[in-house]
Amino acid sequence: MFSDAYDLFWQYEDTYMEGLRNALTAAAFGLCMALVVGMLAGVTRYASRGSIIGRAVAVYVSFVRNTPLLVQVYFIYFGLPAMGVTLSAFWTGVIALTFNSGAYIAEMVRGGLNAIPRGQTEAAMSLGLRQRVVLWKVLLPQAGPTILPAVTGQFVQLIKDTSLLYTISVLEITKAADDVGNETYQFLPAYMVSCAIYVAVCIVLNLIVDLYESRAGFSRHQRA
Amino acid sequence: MPFFEARDVNFHFGKHHALRDISLAFEKSDVLVVCGPSGSGKSTFIRTINRLAGPLTSGDIKLEGKSLSTMRSKELYRKVGMVFQRFNLFQHLSVLDNIALPQRRALGRSRKEANERAMALLERVGLGEKAAAYPVQLSGGQQQRVAICRALAMDPELLLFDEPTSALDPEMVGEVLQVMRELVTSGMTMMVVTHEMGFARELASEVVFLESGQLIEKGPPAEFFSHPKEARTRAFLDQILRH
Numbered sequence: 146m147f148s149d150a151y152d153l154f155w156q157y158e159d160t161y162m163e164g165l166r167n168a169l170t171a172a173a174f175g176l177c178m179a180l181v182v183g184m185l186a187g188v189t190r191y192a193s194r195g196s197i198i199g200r201a202v203a204v205y206v207s208f209v210r211n212t213p214l215l216v217q218v219y220f221i222y223f224g225l226p227a228m229g230v231t232l233s234a235f236w237t238g239v240i241a242l243t244f245n246s247g248a249y250i251a252e253m254v255r256g257g258l259n260a261i262p263r264g265q266t267e268a269a270m271s272l273g274l275r276q277r278v279v280l281w282k283v284l285l286p287q288a289g290p291t292i293l294p295a296v297t298g299q300f301v302q303l304i305k306d307t308s309l310l311y312t313i314s315v316l317e318i319t320k321a322a323d324d325v326g327n328e329t330y331q332f333l334p335a336y337m338v339s340c341a342i343y344v345a346v347c348i349v350l351n352l353i354v355d356l357y358e359s360r361a362g363f364s365r366h367q368r369a
Numbered sequence: 370m371p372f373f374e375a376r377d378v379n380f381h382f383g384k385h386h387a388l389r390d391i392s393l394a395f396e397k398s399d400v401l402v403v404c405g406p407s408g409s410g411k412s413t414f415i416r417t418i419n420r421l422a423g424p425l426t427s428g429d430i431k432l433e434g435k436s437l438s439t440m441r442s443k444e445l446y447r448k449v450g451m452v453f454q455r456f457n458l459f460q461h462l463s464v465l466d467n468i469a470l471p472q473r474r475a476l477g478r479s480r481k482e483a484n485e486r487a488m489a490l491l492e493r494v495g496l497g498e499k500a501a502a503y504p505v506q507l508s509g510g511q512q513q514r515v516a517i518c519r520a521l522a523m524d525p526e527l528l529l530f531d532e533p534t535s536a537l538d539p540e541m542v543g544e545v546l547q548v549m550r551e552l553v554t555s556g557m558t559m560m561v562v563t564h565e566m567g568f569a570r571e572l573a574s575e576v577v578f579l580e581s582g583q584l585i586e587k588g589p590p591a592e593f594f595s596h597p598k599e600a601r602t603r604a605f606l607d608q609i610l611r612h
Contacts, residue, residue, distance in 0.1 A: 267421050268457035268516075272523060273446030273475035282470065286461045 150334035150341070157325045157335075164321030165342055171235065171310060171317065172303040175242030179303075180296065182243055183250025188280060190251060191258040202251065209248035215309050217245055222313045238310035238317075245306065246299055253295045257288030297354045301347050308343075318342050370434045372397040372558065373527065378428035380410075380417055380582075387413045389582045390428070395575060397526075398556045402569040402590075405579035406605060411562045412454075414579065415529050418560070419449045432527065446475070450525030454532040456512040458504040458519070464491065465500040468519045476523065483522075490518035494548050510541030514548050521552075528552070530561040566609060570594055578602045 154161060186202045193199035209217065218241040225237060232240070261284055269279040308319040316324070322339035326332035371394035380388040387410050395401050403411045416422035418430055418437065430437045437445055458467050468487035472478045478486070491497045494514040504512055513533060520528055533549070534542045546568055552559065553572045563569065569576050569590055576593040578586045578601075586593070586602045597603045 262455075262457075264453060264455055264457035265459065268451075268453060268459070269471075271419055271421065271446060271449075271451040272471035272519065273443060274471060275474075278474045282474065283459055287459075 146334060147337070149331060150337040153325060153329065153331060153334050154338045154341075157321075157328075160316075160321045160325055161318070161338060161342065164316055164318040164339075165346070167235065167315060168304060168307040168310075168317040169346070171239050171242060171307050171315070172300060174239045175246055175303050175307075176300050178239070178243040179246035179250050179299070182247030183296075184254055186247060186251035187254025187258070188285075191255045192276065192280060206248045206251055209245055210252075214241075214245050214306055215312060217241055218309050218313060234310070234313045234315045238307070238313060238315045241310075242303055242306060246303055249299060249302075250296055253292050253299075254288070257292040258284055260291060261287050294354060294358045297357065298351075301350045301354070304346055304350065305343065371395065372399070372433060373401075373560075374431045375414075375418075376429050376431075378414070378417065378430060379426040380413060380422065381426045382413075387582050388417065391579075391582075391584045392428075393577060393584065393587060395558075395560075397558050399558060399574040400553050400572055401560045402573040402576045403560065403562045403579060404564065404566070404569065404576065404605075404609075405585075408581075409579040410582040411579045412531055413582075415451075415531050415560060415562050418529060419445065419451055421451075443475075447523065448526045449529060450520035450523055450527070451529045451531065452513070452516050452520050452533050454536050456504070456509070456516045456536070458512055458516055460504050462503075463500065464496070464502050464504070464507070464515050467504070467515060468522050471519065472522050486522050487518065490521055491515070493551075494518055508541060509537045510544045513537065513541075513545045517545075517548055517552075527558045527560065530559065530563065532562050532564070534563065534565055564609060566594070566606075578605065580605070 186205065189198055190202045190206070218238070221241045221244060222234075222237050225232060225240070265283055265287065266279060269283045274283070307315075307317045310317050311319040311323065314320065318339045322335045325338070326335035329335065373396075374394040376392050378388055378391040379386070391414060393401070403414065405411045413422050417425060420437070420442075425438060432440075432448055437449075458464075459470070462470060465484060465487050468490060469480070469483035472483035472486060473480060488497065488500060491500055494517065496511060496514055496518075499507060499511065499515075504515070507515065517533075530549070534545050537545065542565070546565060549559075549561070549568065550572060561568070561573075571590075573590045575587055576590050577584060578593070578599075580601055586597060586599045593602075594606065597606060
């Protein structure tokens, strides 16, 4: 069975590799865009509690956290064309991943900001710093070391989440396996290959995250 | 018109009436020491001055005749500086940047100007060689001296101290008090919440005693310490001076 999978991989290497490439690209674009969305949403949720925009962000975050990703993918896949925006399946998928991860990153950012002692804000305010400066120059640089490892972990999550783009026919790792299975009728070995690819990629990424965390050695940022 | 004037200040934390009809005034270059048991509202009072506690329920606080509650933040924080019990240095910035960043961002000083000012202040408090260090590498006393420099760099007209030595180990209290003593000599206008009765006796122009949010007694230190008028003041002083 394992040798079947091994043979299958080499036979359909191109399909699998394209799937991997698409999955990695979608996850990478998704992460970059989710970072921007999450940062802005998290900061807004921290800084403007109670305002209309703060509440809108809260609704967004709670919508994402309380619905399955697959539902969100469909929501965007059918929702965007309804709003007159037509994009390729790939970019629709990227937007769905961004929409989803952005909310989780927003919570990480908010949590990181909340963890900073109140005295930092009070000192910054009493020195006459404007709220924007307090956020970007005082609070976020200190929240960074606690937020970043969680965000890099989110990238691993994103890679696994790309599997759902299979449902909107993006050729990613799972779709590749399904195509190979359909062609050869060897579904189990075909999916074993995709499984091995996920494991390999995610383990490598997790190792990088661990290495990064131990290297960063946040000594400078530790509190007394 | 007094330099600083609080008139009938009332403040609530939710339902808790934290400050009751507090009125007091002092002049430029005065040093007002506020003392009282914990929970008496002394920190709350000092924090209402620069709006950290929130808006007053009633009453008004004026600096040079201008109401602080309606003053623009920019003007308020330029005139009133604050030193905190727990220093609150920015942990991610070097000592030099802790003092220079607010000057650049709030006063628009150039990097060069801000750094020079920061260095001059650090030399003055004997920490010139610590400019590149980070707060975690400093002792509490050193951190508090840096925090004082950071507040001074903004050239405030009034400097508030919220229990500046209460979080320090006993052996470090002296170095911070020494810096404050020099500030008094230089003519800085200060309002100090503290339990350091030695400092109050030696340097205060007036001592104020608060209890349960009320101003019980005020007077020049000689009178306040040797002939307290109120029974509650006497009880407090007995307790705090016993050890």
